[in-house]
Amino acid sequence: MNIELRQPDVAQKSRLKIIDVDIHPKSSxxxxxxxxxxxxxxxxxxxxxxxxxxxxxxxxxxxSQPQASRRDSWPPGGxxxxxxxxxxxxxxxxxxxxxxxxxxxxxxxxxxxQNDEFSAAMAFAANEFQIEGWNRRDSRLLASxxxxxxxxxxxxxxxxxxxxxxxxxxxxxxSRTCELMGKKRYWPIYEAAIEAGLPVGVHVxxxxxxPASNTGWPSFYIEDMTEHAAxxxxxxxxxxxEGVFERYPxxxxxMIEAGFGWMPSLGWRLDKTWKRLKDEVPHxxxxxxxxxxxxIWVSTQPMEEAEEPEHLIDMMDWVGWDHIMFSTxxxxxxxxxxxxxxxxxxxxxxxxxxFSGNARALYRLD
Amino acid sequence: MTKTxxxxxxxxxxxxxxLEALFPYLDPFWRESFVERGIPSFEANTxxxxxxxxxxxxxxxxxxxxGSDLAxxxxxxxxxxNARLAICNCLYGVELPFSEDMARxxxxxxxxxxxxxxxxxDPRLRASIVIPTQxxxxxxxxxxxxxxxxxxxxxxVMAMQETPLGRRxxxxxxxxxxxxxxxxxxxxxxxxxxxxxSLGWPTYYxxxxxxxxxxxxxxxxxxxxxxxxxxFPGFKVVLLESGxxxxxxFLWRLSKFWRGVxxxxxxxxRSPADIVRDHVRLTIQPFDAPAEPGVVERAIxxxxxxxxxxxxxxxxxxxxxxxxxxxxxxxxALRDKILVDNPLATYERLREDA
Numbered sequence: 001m002n003i004e005l006r007q008p009d010v011a012q013k014s015r016l017k018i019i020d021v022d023i024h025p026k027s028s029x030x031x032x033x034x035x036x037x038x039x040x041x042x043x044x045x046x047x048x049x050x051x052x053x054x055x056x057x058x059x060x061x062x063x064s065q066p067q068a069s070r071r072d073s074w075p076p077g078g079x080x081x082x083x084x085x086x087x088x089x090x091x092x093x094x095x096x097x098x099x100x101x102x103x104x105x106x107x108x109x110x111x112x113x114q115n116d117e118f119s120a121a122m123a124f125a126a127n128e129f130q131i132e133g134w135n136r137r138d139s140r141l142l143a144s145x146x147x148x149x150x151x152x153x154x155x156x157x158x159x160x161x162x163x164x165x166x167x168x169x170x171x172x173x174x175s176r177t178c179e180l181m182g183k184k185r186y187w188p189i190y191e192a193a194i195e196a197g198l199p200v201g202v203h204v205x206x207x208x209x210x211p212a213s214n215t216g217w218p219s220f221y222i223e224d225m226t227e228h229a230a231x232x233x234x235x236x237x238x239x240x241x242e243g244v245f246e247r248y249p250x251x252x253x254x255m256i257e258a259g260f261g262w263m264p265s266l267g268w269r270l271d272k273t274w275k276r277l278k279d280e281v282p283h284x285x286x287x288x289x290x291x292x293x294x295x296i297w298v299s300t301q302p303m304e305e306a307e308e309p310e311h312l313i314d315m316m317d318w319v320g321w322d323h324i325m326f327s328t329x330x331x332x333x334x335x336x337x338x339x340x341x342x343x344x345x346x347x348x349x350x351x352x353x354x355f356s357g358n359a360r361a362l363y364r365l366d
Numbered sequence: 367m368t369k370t371x372x373x374x375x376x377x378x379x380x381x382x383x384x385l386e387a388l389f390p391y392l393d394p395f396w397r398e399s400f401v402e403r404g405i406p407s408f409e410a411n412t413x414x415x416x417x418x419x420x421x422x423x424x425x426x427x428x429x430x431x432x433g434s435d436l437a438x439x440x441x442x443x444x445x446x447x448n449a450r451l452a453i454c455n456c457l458y459g460v461e462l463p464f465s466e467d468m469a470r471x472x473x474x475x476x477x478x479x480x481x482x483x484x485x486x487x488d489p490r491l492r493a494s495i496v497i498p499t500q501x502x503x504x505x506x507x508x509x510x511x512x513x514x515x516x517x518x519x520x521x522x523v524m525a526m527q528e529t530p531l532g533r534r535x536x537x538x539x540x541x542x543x544x545x546x547x548x549x550x551x552x553x554x555x556x557x558x559x560x561x562x563x564s565l566g567w568p569t570y571y572x573x574x575x576x577x578x579x580x581x582x583x584x585x586x587x588x589x590x591x592x593x594x595x596x597x598f599p600g601f602k603v604v605l606l607e608s609g610x611x612x613x614x615x616f617l618w619r620l621s622k623f624w625r626g627v628x629x630x631x632x633x634x635x636r637s638p639a640d641i642v643r644d645h646v647r648l649t650i651q652p653f654d655a656p657a658e659p660g661v662v663e664r665a666i667x668x669x670x671x672x673x674x675x676x677x678x679x680x681x682x683x684x685x686x687x688x689x690x691x692x693x694x695x696x697x698x699a700l701r702d703k704i705l706v707d708n709p710l711a712t713y714e715r716l717r718e719d720a
Contacts, residue, residue, distance in 0.1 A: 064627040179566045180573075213584035214556075214564050214577060216529040219592060220630055223530075225623050226587045227564065229616070230580035234563035237576045242569060261615020269609050269654040270576055276419040276684060277572045304615065305622045307639060311668050315615065318661075334626055 016352065017099040018338055019359035021169075021299050022203070022256050022327035023092075025141065026067075026083040027129050029108050035125035043118055049107075050114040052178075052209035060207070061224035065333050073331035081331040085137055092330045093140060096338050099356060100365060101330075102142045102169045103130055104203045104256060109146045111174050112206045119148035123158055127168075135167050142363075144172035144201060152188035159189070163196035169363050170199045170254060174206030175228060181235045182242030190248050199252040199297070199362055202235065204228035232258035233266050236296060240270065243283040245291045252362065253296050257329060260298040264318035267292045293320055297362060299327035300354065301336040309343050321350050325359045374709035374716065375443050375452040377553075377606045377649045377678035380484055381433035382409070382458045382476065391475035391482075396468070408472050410459035412524075412555040413683070417571060422684040432682040440488055443681050447689060451709075451716060452681075453519060454484055454493040455606060461499050461524050461557045469498035470508070477512050485517045492716065494522035494551050502535060506542050513546040519715040520549040520604065525581040526556035532588030540598050547714040549602040549647075552585055554578040579654075582608045583616050586642060590620065593633035595645045602712060604647045607680055609654040614668035617642060643671045647712050649678035650692060650704060652685040659695030666696065676712060677705045 033041060053060050065071065067081050073091065075084035082088055093101065110122020123146040130143035145162045147155035155171075162168045171193045179185065181202070193200050205228070211217045212227045214234075232255050245251060267289030274281070274288050284291075298319065306312040316324060328336050342351060360366060382388060385407050389397050399405075413420040421432035425442065433439065443452045460473040473496050480493045495512040497505035512518045521543055523531070531552070543550050554575070561567045562577045582605055595601060617639040624631075624638050634641070655665045669675070679691050692701060710717055 208565050214560050215526045215581050215584050218530050222623050222627050223587050223591050226620050230583050237573050241573050259619050261618050265611035273575050281572050304618045306618050314664050
């Protein structure tokens with residue numbers, strides 16, 4: 001059985017190109033030093049990062065393994081996983097048929113810091129290093145415009161700085177913002193992203209400063225992970241309901257690492273409720289599920305695993321074959337291997353759409 | 367509607383018409399206190415009375431309200447929709463006050479009011495025990511007090527709490543539930559200890575209502591991951607008015623992560639999807655899929671269980687149009703299970719009347 005399934009994949013290795021919309025090359029704070037002023041370098045060393053959570057080092061929900069990374073992703077020459085380009089090439093970029101990979105730096109980036117000005121300085125540095133430290137050395141690695149998203153105007157400034165630079169694929173936010181993403185304080189981000197012709201990627205994690213669920217703090221990492229889907233549901237509801245897509249019809253949002261098994265049901269629920277409560281939201285001119293279908297893209301990893309494989313196909317059908325984009329999450333522990341991650345029953349056309357076609361169209365990578 | 371003739375309606379909502387209706391069930395201290403302090407009501411903000419969702423238009427009386435009249439409830443639920451039993455889930459805000467003592471007094475009054483004004487007056491009615499979750503000891507006392515009356519068939523709490531329901535400090539309530547063979551019902555509603563989403567307060571009521579689906583997901587995750595079902599094998603949870611179609615995708619994700627990081631929660635010794643199918647039930651309204659038989663059929667198939675759904679009209683909330691609460695296109699055998707067999711299997715105390 002295994003052999004039957006894997007043989008077509010081996011054939012695909014030579015045939016398919018992959019655009020991976022979520023990888024995490026690692027930089028150190030020292031890497032960012034050349035791009036930080038003395039003031040913010042000193043601030044970083046004196047006061048550190050203040051992320052609306054209590055741990056000086058590490059995370060409120062400790063990961064399942066060091067750096068949340070694959071055990072085999074630590075470079076033999078030392079350093080953190082995905083910090084060594086040569087090893088990353090060997091293990092990932094050249095091992096798989098990667099045409100492009102979008103870097104979504106998670107830390108150190110200053111995102112979500114309590115100090116907005118520090119956050120802006122760090123975002124600038126993180127963006128510079130993505131280009132100088134990575135893209136210049138391997139042009140398959142595309143950058144994200146890291147923005148200090150709690151400050152809408154500072155984010156606009158950073159997006160404008162990168163506008164027109166095709167080495168940046170999208171604007172990057174983390175999903176746990178301080179307030180719901182539909183709120184006006186975040187609108188400058190959407191305006192600037194449209195102006196620059198960039199989608200807005202929302203990668204899970206971050207710390208909102210609020211309990212990770214709307215019924216309080218869960219206890220475990222496994223819950224922290226499942227809560228990302230709930231968090232992204234709330235964000236999508238907010239974006240739709242606040243009329244963001246009516247105001248910004250060109251806005252395209254990519255939900256990264258949040259799964260997609262929740263999306264069809266969310267659209268159905270909103271449509272059903274909208275039927276009753278339309279008069280509260282007169283600015284919505286079509287069914288909520290239509291905004292969802294038109295404006296939200298999703299990445300695949302961690303690939304949903306239905307108990308019966310055909311149920312997953314149903315779900316992808318409901319989400320929309322043209323809005324699902326492949327991702328590996330390299331080098332993290334729950335990495336999805338391109339050779340085996342997609343359901344084996346997918347036909348070639350859909351496989352090609354998910355592996356690269358949809359991302360190529362969204363990110364205009366022709 | 368003859369096909370629903372033996373149906374058991376698992377979610378109907380009698381409404382406390384005004385605070386004074388509870389006065390006969392309050393001791394003199396609290397009665398005087400409510401009057402002297404000018405407390406207007408403990409009605410919860412979960413269903414703004416005039417919002418279209420909060421009551422079917424044909425049920426609204428001259429004051430625009432519905433659900434506080436026994437004759438109206440029985441005419442609708444039993445006569446028009448042909449149920450033979452119905453479970454009353456009162457949504458009065460007993461979990462809202464910050465004073466534990468006050469909450470205990472209101473919870474007792476509501477349970478006694480339900481028993482005297484509703485259960486005593488129609489033998490087809492059953493009810494949930496409302497509890498002051500502000501204090502676990504008080505909550506357990508209230509379960510013990512009310513469980514003696516066999517017409518109370520479950521315990522009910524709001525979906526959004528100060529802490530997730532799996533947390534161990536809740537467990538004495540589940541021990542009491544298991545002891546008395548009472549399921550725990552979780553209903554939309556918030557104690558307002560946390561914002562309606564994990565990212566803050568939304569602008570619109572439309573978003574508030576949508577956010578309950580996330581709370582149900584968080585509560586199931588918590589109950590499973592903390593090991594509540596491993597500790598209490600006889601413990602059952604019923605999700606009321608929760609929606610249904612979010613469940614499979616949620617279970618895929620939770621079960622996948624469990625395979626990856628189960629060392630963190632070793633007491634979860636089998637797949638969360640299997641645990642949920644054994645211990646958790648959901649009511650049918652609101653049914654959150656388009657009314658297309660093909661989609662409904664596939665969405666139901668994704669649940670991989672014919673036992674998990676329970677019939678409910680959600681009276682007087684306006685969820686469905688006309689008189690058909692059941693989604694279209696279900697095979698007759700499954701319809702019968704949802705309408706009759708599954709509720710009977712879930713509620714041991716209903717079987718005493720069967």
